[in-house]
Amino acid sequence: MSIRHPLPGSERPVEQGTQVVGQCDPAERIEVFVMLRRQRQAQFDALMQRIEAGDPGVKPLSREALAQEYGAAPEDIAKVRAFAAAHGLTIAREDPAARSVLLSGTIAQFQNAFEVKLEHYQHHTAGQAGQFRGRTGAISVPDDLHGVIEAVLGLDNRPQARPHFRIRPPFEAARAHQVSFTPPQLASLYQFPQGDGDGQCVGIIELGGGYNAADLKSYFASLGVSAPSVKSIGVDQGGNRPNGDPNGPDGEVTLDIEIVGAIVPRATIAVYFTQNSDAGFLDAVSRAVHDTTNKPSVISISWGAPESVWTSQSMQAFNSVLQSAAALGVTICAASGDSGSSDGSGGGDQVDFPASSPYVLACGGTSLSASGPSAGSSPGPSITREVVWNDGEQGGASGGGVSTAFAVPVWQKGLSARSTDGGSTALSGRGVPDVAGDASPLTGYSVLIDGTQTVIGGTSAVAPLWAALIARINAAQGQPAGFVNAKLYKAPDVCNDITQGNNGSFAASVGWDACTGLGSPNGQKVAAAL
Structure with missing residues (x-):
């Protein structure tokens, strides 16, 4: 049994004005957006300090240079691929430059992969009423992805903005x-x-x-x-x-x-x-x-x-x-x-x-x-x-x-x-x-x-x-x-x-x-x- 870690900042409280109205269909297919850490984070932080200070000597990076120097590391993407395969998930899209991998699979597969329970909620917030797929508590990730994955988004599809x-x-x-x-x-x-x-x-x-x-x-x-x-x-x-x-x-x-x-x-x-x-x-x-x-x-x-x-x-x-x-x-x-x-x-x-x-x-x-x-x-x-x-x-x-x-x-x-x-x-x-x-x-x-x-x-x-x-x-x-x-x-x-x-x-x-x-x-x- 592999060690699991809660993903920092992923906790979802039970929101006021929402209630569970039903279970999700375990066979329904959804897509989930996974964001990975940046390569050479310390170097990138140093660059950002100069940009934030308005240093005129800093030239903008090309999209190619950003991808190569500060995108997701190939070995990190490989770890996500292996994790996806182990849970029957498929890779819908991967973008090393954007440090993102889009995973596709069933509700049951995602619940198992990230140890979450997805349910249908009814909400009445900001004068809007409607239903969304949601969860409470934290998302968990396996030991080898701890610190590699920065965010897992899309398990929950409530209106955000x-x-x-x-x-x-x-x-x-x-x-x-x-x-x-x-x-x-x-x-x-x-x-x-x-x-x-x-x-x-x-x-x-x-x-x-x-x-x-x-x-x-x-x-x-x-x-x-x-x-x-x-x-x-x-x-x-x-x-x-x-x-x-x-x-x-x-x-x-x-x-x-x-x-x-x-x-x-x-x-x-x-x-x-x-x-x-x-x-x-x-x-x-x-x-x-x-x-x-x-x-x-x-x-x-x-x-x-x-x-x-x-x-x-x-x-x-x-x-x-x-x-x-x-x-x-x-x-x-x-x-x-x-x-x-x-x-x-x-x-x-x-x-x-x-x-x-x-x-x-x-x-x-x-x-x-x-x-x-x-x-x-x-x-x-x-x-x-x-x-x-x-x-x-x-x-x-x-x-x-x-x-x-x-x-x-x-x-x-x-x-x-x-x-x-x-x-x-x-x-x-x-x-x-x-x-x-x-x-x-x-x-x-x-x-x-x-x-x-x-x-x-x-x-x-x-x-x-x-x-x-x-x-x-x-x-x-x-x-x-x-x-x-x-x-x-x-x-x-x-x-x-x-x-x-x-x-x-x-x-x-x-x-x-x-x-x-x-x-x-x-x-x-x-x-x-x-």
């Missing part, structure tokens, strides 16, 4: 003073450098829904912008599947594509569709980061969930993929959430992950007023007022706060978060967000979804807005900006400092704050700093 967009309520549109902006108008207000993103690829991660080519065609035509090349890439049975409901994931998918495409029409947009589970989410980001065909230089993520709903194994595995992105010179922009300082967690203050990873540019939200919204007038429109996005209890607010999962990054050392009661506390963990942009649905983005002209806000819109800015900068420079955080914090005046408003527990202040970070972009200054 939610999209961070908000549609303007219909009654709000009747208010005379409400305005909306097209993405090119916002690019102009935020003084983005000229450019069309030619030669760049922007990756977009989606956990459901889809887009209609007819919507995109007519939207870009209405803006007088040439339609970008949009590629749909299916990950783990995911695919472009619009369901005709603009209030669902279709709204997210279409919003992301229309913002990026309107600002960088000559860039290729690669949309990675997957299922909404921690395994699907992680695999889609990993596939985008390691994609040797499309090679995105920027990736936009508008989905996330409070840190507390992630297992530590999935958060650490995900963070490790985001580290790889930084080493490759891929910038990742992530929405910080739309539920203020609580992140909709229902208990106390929380930040949203993956925005709280120190390897992403976390994007918060503002509410924007501008003079003369006609982008064609000369001189062009200008920002008259910009405050923290907070539309009240029902309306949504910029996600932001202090991480309990990640330490203070070197580029945030010495910063403090100002609370709404006037006090100020030195950061005890990674501060969120880093930057911001227009996110209130009341001053939102005019888009076309499922044939309907709609105004949408949310930090979901800010991630693709910043991604499009970085793509313009990359195209102009002829090289990727890469991991931008250290450079932005060294030049904080590249952002429009937001000093009014709050997101619940945290208040805006001069300099960085836990509502809007360094502020909204002055695109030309950002370009100069990068």
Whole structure:
């Protein structure tokens, strides 16, 4: 009998609001995503320290070099193959560069292989009801894989994340003073450098829904912008599947594509569709980061969930993929959430992950007023007022706060978060967000979804807005900006400092704050700093 070890961080507690409603069919086939340790971890850590410090002497690794030097060791993959064979599992896919092996087998085989019990649960969380396959307790691995396997994801397929967009309520549109902006108008207000993103690829991660080519065609035509090349890439049975409901994931998918495409029409947009589970989410980001065909230089993520709903194994595995992105010179922009300082967690203050990873540019939200919204007038429109996005209890607010999962990054050392009661506390963990942009649905983005002209806000819109800015900068420079955080914090005046408003527990202040970070972009200054 071989010795078994619990996989650190894989423990699943019995969640409130869930109950077992039945057993899983032991003959049902599923796929499980296994992530392995990195070769030469100490050397990689030393490289990351230099990247995090903004060392100008560090050049991004090629995807080939990352795979060879810091991918999974061949002997580690061989051990997983032997383990799979011993339990009747088959290898559906292996990717040494991404340090991942996708295993396929029956529920009975996986229960035996990892010593878990899989059951059907009913959940009622965050206003959603549904069923998922779940487990409680820890996953166990045999002695020879102890320390080799970092995460086993997909045994459990509960919905992991939610999209961070908000549609303007219909009654709000009747208010005379409400305005909306097209993405090119916002690019102009935020003084983005000229450019069309030619030669760049922007990756977009989606956990459901889809887009209609007819919507995109007519939207870009209405803006007088040439339609970008949009590629749909299916990950783990995911695919472009619009369901005709603009209030669902279709709204997210279409919003992301229309913002990026309107600002960088000559860039290729690669949309990675997957299922909404921690395994699907992680695999889609990993596939985008390691994609040797499309090679995105920027990736936009508008989905996330409070840190507390992630297992530590999935958060650490995900963070490790985001580290790889930084080493490759891929910038990742992530929405910080739309539920203020609580992140909709229902208990106390929380930040949203993956925005709280120190390897992403976390994007918060503002509410924007501008003079003369006609982008064609000369001189062009200008920002008259910009405050923290907070539309009240029902309306949504910029996600932001202090991480309990990640330490203070070197580029945030010495910063403090100002609370709404006037006090100020030195950061005890990674501060969120880093930057911001227009996110209130009341001053939102005019888009076309499922044939309907709609105004949408949310930090979901800010991630693709910043991604499009970085793509313009990359195209102009002829090289990727890469991991931008250290450079932005060294030049904080590249952002429009937001000093009014709050997101619940945290208040805006001069300099960085836990509502809007360094502020909204002055695109030309950002370009100069990068």
